[in-house]
Every structure is written in C-alpha cells, then in structure tokens.
Amino acid sequence: MEASGTQGQRGSALLLVVFMILLFTMLGIAIIGATVGGAQRSATREKDVQSLHLAEMALNEAAARVAAYFEGREDIDLDTLPDDLAAIKAQINAGKERSSDLGREAWGRIESFEPDGGEDGQPIGGVKTKDFTIKVTAKANVDGVVRTLAQDIVVNTYPEFLKYAFGSEEEVYLNGAPYFLGNVYAGGKLWIQNHAEYVYRSNAGREATAFPTVAADSYLYLQDENSVRVCKDAARCNSAAGDYETVPVKQTNVDALQTIIGLPLDRFQFRSRKKFVSMNVAESFKDKLAEAIGAPKPTSGDSIGGLLGQFPTSRIMPTTKPVLSEDPNKDPTDEQIAAFEEEMRRYSLLNGEALTESVLFPGNLLIDGGEFQKILYSESAKASRPQNGNFYKSNWLVVGGDLTIDNSYAGSDHPMEIRGNMLVTGNVWIKGEVKMDATIIALGGATIEDATIYPLDGRELLLISKGKVLINRVDAFNPIGAPFGQDAAPAAAPAILNAFFYTDDEAELYGVGSAFWIKGGFFAKKSIRVNAVLGNTAEGAEDLIFDVKNDFPLDRGFETSEPTRLQSRFIVAYNDKIYQDQYVGLPRVDQINITVGKKRFADALSEGTSP
Numbered sequence: 001m002e003a004s005g006t007q008g009q010r011g012s013a014l015l016l017v018v019f020m021i022l023l024f025t026m027l028g029i030a031i032i033g034a035t036v037g038g039a040q041r042s043a044t045r046e047k048d049v050q051s052l053h054l055a056e057m058a059l060n061e062a063a064a065r066v067a068a069y070f071e072g073r074e075d076i077d078l079d080t081l082p083d084d085l086a087a088i089k090a091q092i093n094a095g096k097e098r099s100s101d102l103g104r105e106a107w108g109r110i111e112s113f114e115p116d117g118g119e120d121g122q123p124i125g126g127v128k129t130k131d132f133t134i135k136v137t138a139k140a141n142v143d144g145v146v147r148t149l150a151q152d153i154v155v156n157t158y159p160e161f162l163k164y165a166f167g168s169e170e171e172v173y174l175n176g177a178p179y180f181l182g183n184v185y186a187g188g189k190l191w192i193q194n195h196a197e198y199v200y201r202s203n204a205g206r207e208a209t210a211f212p213t214v215a216a217d218s219y220l221y222l223q224d225e226n227s228v229r230v231c232k233d234a235a236r237c238n239s240a241a242g243d244y245e246t247v248p249v250k251q252t253n254v255d256a257l258q259t260i261i262g263l264p265l266d267r268f269q270f271r272s273r274k275k276f277v278s279m280n281v282a283e284s285f286k287d288k289l290a291e292a293i294g295a296p297k298p299t300s301g302d303s304i305g306g307l308l309g310q311f312p313t314s315r316i317m318p319t320t321k322p323v324l325s326e327d328p329n330k331d332p333t334d335e336q337i338a339a340f341e342e343e344m345r346r347y348s349l350l351n352g353e354a355l356t357e358s359v360l361f362p363g364n365l366l367i368d369g370g371e372f373q374k375i376l377y378s379e380s381a382k383a384s385r386p387q388n389g390n391f392y393k394s395n396w397l398v399v400g401g402d403l404t405i406d407n408s409y410a411g412s413d414h415p416m417e418i419r420g421n422m423l424v425t426g427n428v429w430i431k432g433e434v435k436m437d438a439t440i441i442a443l444g445g446a447t448i449e450d451a452t453i454y455p456l457d458g459r460e461l462l463l464i465s466k467g468k469v470l471i472n473r474v475d476a477f478n479p480i481g482a483p484f485g486q487d488a489a490p491a492a493a494p495a496i497l498n499a500f501f502y503t504d505d506e507a508e509l510y511g512v513g514s515a516f517w518i519k520g521g522f523f524a525k526k527s528i529r530v531n532a533v534l535g536n537t538a539e540g541a542e543d544l545i546f547d548v549k550n551d552f553p554l555d556r557g558f559e560t561s562e563p564t565r566l567q568s569r570f571i572v573a574y575n576d577k578i579y580q581d582q583y584v585g586l587p588r589v590d591q592i593n594i595t596v597g598k599k600r601f602a603d604a605l606s607e608g609t610s611p
Helices: 002-070 081-093 251-261 281-293 304-308 334-350 379-383
Strands: 097-099 104-115 131-142 145-156 166-168 172-176 179-181 184-186 190-193 195-200 203-208 220-222 228-231 268-270 359-361 365-367 397-399 403-407 416-424 428-442 446-455 461-465 469-472 499-503 507-511 516-524 528-532 536-539 544-547 570-574 593-596
Touching: 002 081, 002 104, 002 131, 002 145, 002 593, 081 104, 081 131, 166 528, 172 184, 172 195, 195 528, 203 544, 228 251, 281 304, 281 416, 281 428, 281 461, 334 359, 379 416, 403 416, 446 461, 446 499, 469 499, 469 516, 507 516, 507 570, 516 528, 528 570
Parallel strands: 166 184, 166 516, 172 190, 172 528, 179 570, 184 220, 190 228, 220 268, 359 397, 365 403, 397 416, 403 428, 416 428, 428 446, 428 461, 446 469, 461 499, 499 516, 507 528, 516 570
Antiparallel strands: 097 104, 104 131, 131 145, 145 593, 195 203, 536 544
C-alpha cells in the first residue's frame, strides 16, 4: 500500500513538473513575442518619425522655392502673377528627393492655388482681391511607412500701405495728441512727445497736450522692441535723438506703454521693413496709362511721353472751345462742319453725359463749374477692367498737365460730384466741397485746400502722389462742437476728408490751428510728422489761444476719456472698404508678402490636426 501511494505521489509530482515546464515555456514565448513586437513597433515608430520629418522638409523646400522665385524682383506684375505661380507649380511638382538605398523617399507637390481669395480662400467683400492661396502637400515613404502633410502659402500682393490707417516706411513722429482708429505702421523709429509744435505768424511755438493715442482695438506695427522713443521735456524734444528715452516693448513696461500710446501689450506687433510690400508709382502710372490707351503692358524702355503719343486722336480732347470757321465771311465746307462737330463732341465730354471711355486732356485742366464742369464716369465704366487678349483695359481721364478741382467759387452752394479714375502728369489741387468716388495717380504733388471731401454713392477718394501731399487750412480755427464720428451740424464739427492719401515723399501734417479729420488713411513712403492738440484753437494777437473744455491729464494718453480723444484736431479713422471700392486703380508693387501657414496632417486618419 505504501509503494502504491509513493508511486501516486511521484506521478503527481511529474505532472506538476511538466505543467510548470509548460507554463514557463509559454511565458518565455510570450516574453520573446512581446520583445520582438516591441522592437518591431519601435522600428515602425522610428520610421513614422522619419517619414514625418522628411515630409516636413519637403514642405519647407516648397515654401523656400516659392520665396526664392520672387527674390530680387523689383516689380511684381499682378496680372501675370498666375503665370508665375503656374511656373512655380511646375518647378516643384517636377522634382522628388529620394534616398533609395535607405528605402526612403519624400516629395512635395503644389496641389492647387486659388486666385482672388483672401487668407481663407474667400473673396473679400464680394470683389476680386490680390491674394493667392497656394495649397501644398508633401508625402514621405520610409520602408512602407507613409505620412502626408499639408500647408497653405498665401501670396499677398496688396499695396501694403492700404492696410494701415496711418504710417510710413521710415520714421514716424507723433507730436501731441493725434488719435488713430486703425492700425499704425512705423518702418523706422516711432518718436513720441506730448507737445505739439506749430508756426503762427512766422513764430514757432509749442503747446503741452496729451500723448498720441491708438484705439484699443487696433495694432501698432514696429520694427523691433526698441523702436519706441519718448520725450516728455518740451525744452528738449526738438533736438537730437538723445533727448528721447527708449521705452522697450516688453512685459515690464506694459503700464508705461499703455499710458503713452493707449494700447495693451498684445497690440504691439513686429514687422520688418524688409518685408514691407512697397509700391512703384511711376511704373504703376505707365501700367494704367497703357490700359487707358488699350495697349499691351509697357516695358522698361517705354516712356510716359511715348505712351501718350499712342493715344487715339478720337479720344484726345480740345483744351479750348472749338471754332467752326476762322473766316466768318466764308461758308464752312461739309468736312469742316463734320470736324467741328467731332471736336465739339470731345470738348463737351466734361460737361455732358457720363464718360464711358478713356480720354486725354493734353494740358492743364480746371474743373470749376465754368468752361469745364465735372468729371463723371458711369459707375460701370469706372469699375470695368476686362481682359483684352494678353492685356487689360480700363477707363481713365488722362491729364497731360495739372488737375484742379475747385468748388470754392462764389455761388457754389452744393458739392461738386467727381467720379472716375484719373492719371495726372503734373500736380493736383482740390478745393471746396466735393463728393468723390475716384482713384487719382499723380506724378507731381497734391494740395488739399479748405476742402471737404464727401463720399459719392458710398465710395471715397484714393489719391496716390509721387510728390508731397499738402493739406492746408482744413476748417482753420473752427470750434469742435461734437466728437468725431457723431452726427452733428456741419458748423459744430470740422470737415471730414473721406479719402486715403499716399505720398512717395515725406509728409508734415498739422492739427493745431486746423482741424484735420480723415476717414480713410494717410501713408508716406518717407518720414511722416504730425502735430496735434485737443479741443479748440483760436487766433490771438501774438500767439494761438488753446481752449480745451474737458479736463484731462496732460501727461497721459490712455487715461484721457474717449470723448476727449475724439475732440483731437487730428484724427484718422481707417476705411476698410478702400480696396474693394478702388480696386481697378490699385498700383504695381515692388515685392510680395509670403505668409506660410501651419503644417497639418493630411493622412486619412489624422486630417485636421497639426504635427
């Protein structure tokens, strides 16, 4: 019995040993399997990371090629930009980066570009824009592990000055209390003081007032964090740069900056002047002159005089009233009568029905309600820019001399209406009350004298001048009886200029004696200087008399109340409709602005996320 029991125990022990061996074998196999699987997953993950990295490199290369294509170009032709983008697309799509010995390949492709859309690919205001969104994808394959990334590159060809209420590509000097309701750009340093300078009866003066203010919902664009210079000592602010203190744009100075300019820190932005999209006035003038003639786009060798010589005779206006016959004792022939009637037709274009085609006035033109009474294109003719074969055609009044629009004569009791696109080889003067829907490009300077510029049918004036823009005596010494933007009787508030002004030169503007209010913008290629005070100004025997009825701290900007800031004698409120209203006359730019969007996964399982 004992032997039998011992054998049973031995049998049980054997089964237990066999079971343990089997269990440990299974655990060993599981561990080995997990180790091998982990190694495989690690290898796959490594390949996934490598493919992702290669796809990113391919996107970077595509963006670099887009930028390199336009590098060094002095002029960007907006009309042929689609051809440029097509060339870039062919260039990028033709190449692949491969390393087959490692089992890797990567390439980027431009899938499409969407012309005439904003940064979201949609038209702005229902009107064609000058943005092109290039959609790029990049695919990388590392031993069968494939990743795909996508990115949008926005090529922006706006004349950049139209994006700002006020500014300059160079230095900006804000003396006193101007108020800006819109973005401001300073390509050089921004010089700020709380005193306005002026000249009265040949005597220079200075008046303590508030600091300038930018509306809190706007942005101030600077070169870098050390671009802001501030002077609070009136005795020293008119001399060297050493009189100004640098106020760095950083968190430790947030209170000082907001006190000075009225903006929170997140409203200060940095934008390099090298990336600024400048315009070329002279070349733009030639482009539009060719469109007015109906000729192909001019080359660098074409002169303005040569282009003017191509103007069809049937569209050249007589500068004086035609005469049927020089000899009253001799009856005119049928040919003379026909020629006279044709000349009278052209002569009457600025007095008769709305203009519908380009015309040339070969001399100085005075529109004052006398011999010539109006410039009035039809709305459709002004906004028309059809493609004519390989070039475009648009309608312009071309003035081969100076243009004066003067509604200040005695008996003028209503605004003069002006609608059209105008090219002026000389200077421009605008006087009195006018309603304007116009783009004017002038090779000379421009003077706005005792003028009120109203919108015409909801649209405004865009005045681009190669020379200086001078604004004289806009409501000089007129009391400010209501804040800017509020409905008031004309006598209670200064006249408003519904216009956007650009000068290729420098600019100096005063809101001290005159009250200078703009709905649109003002931008200078060279330095710009503004002097402004708050409230009312009157003439004194020896000096100006300043009267600000609202209490405000002279050394503060941001804490000055909104109603008080809106009684500044220099206010610019940005008009964001300027592009869509005047797009036919927009000028040629010197370069383009390329904005590279965020990279995002384009794989089926991860679309819409970012790497």
